Amino acid sequence: MGEKKGFFGRLAEGLAKTRNSIVSGIEAIFSGSGSIDEDFYEELEEILIMADIGVNATSSIIENLRAKVKENKIKEPAQCRELLITSIKEQMNPPEGAYDFEEKKTVLLVIGVNGVGKTTSVGKLAGQYKDRGKRVVVAAADTFRAAAIEQLTEWAHRAQVDIIAQKEGSDPAAVIFDAVSSAKSKNADILICDTAGRLHNKKNLMEELKKIDRVISREYPEANRETLVVLDGTTGQNALAQARQFNEVAEISGIILTKLDGTAKGGIAIAIQSELNIPVKYIGVGEKIDDLQRFDSDAFVDALFDVKAE
Secondary structure, X not given: OXXXXXXXXXXXXXXXXXXXXXXXXXXXXXXXXXXXXXXXXXHHHHHHHHOOXXXXXXXXXXXXXXXXXXXXXXXXXXXXXXXXXXXXXXXHOOOOOOOXXXXXXXXXXXXXXXXXXXXXXXXXXXXXXXXXXXXXXXXXXXXXXXXXXXXXXXXXXXXXXXXXXXXXXXXXXXXXXXXXXXXXHOOOOEEEEEEOOOHHHHHHHHHHHHHHHHXXXXXXXXXXXXXXXXXXXXXXXXXXXXXXXXXXXXOOOEEEEEOHHHOOOOOHHHHHHHHHOOOEEEEEOOOOHHHEEEOOHHHXXXXXXXXXXX
16 A cells, blocks of 8 residues: 555645645635535636636536535535535546556557657556566657657666667658567567657658558557557646647547646646546656556545545
């Protein structure tokens, strides 16, 4: 439990800025002497939207809250706090089987624009799967940045996993081809591919991902497929816009949300999930390898509202 608590503590610390912007406002409404009327719901709605939870998610949360208030015949704002927390958690539960891929032979594609923590996330996941006894191969298919190849090589050495890389500027699909051959010959459990993310040139990116897709389908049809997009939590609504654009060029199965330790925009985790119906699967709250963890919606919302871990 120690490690879980450690992460929860770091998550709670990381979400402090978001908490200050949401919770102080919400506490004021809940501790007020007013009744549960339209003004109450409007104020609540405003605070949630300001915290980057997004219009869509906020409407669902408020609607859900109204139904619960009615059902439980609640009259006092103070009694709404628990209901609000439950309503937010219900927005965010990862779907059944969200992590099944971790136990299957999988090719995991990781995409995201430069600077969001993409290569680092690939390295951290590789290290974590390796620590759990998995055979892991990583592919440096973000070939347009020499730094990305170097960085991934460094992570691979640290995690003691095999890396397949070519020189800067080589064809990403060729790197994936080599990586698939290597993963098959080593009977690897999981092949993690660090791929490019040049959203400003969507057409090229789409072509590149299609090419990679064809290689995997042809060479490794039996492998399970997972595509995760990495988003920087500090960018708030911009992260949501990026997720939307990536979802147009690839079939995204989940999100890695990084840098939640430095932002007042932690509510974006709720917005993204609600707006796009794509689950947040991992969240990052720091530099260390175990600072990237599976997303636990209960722990996240508890940390957001400073509900102490039992």
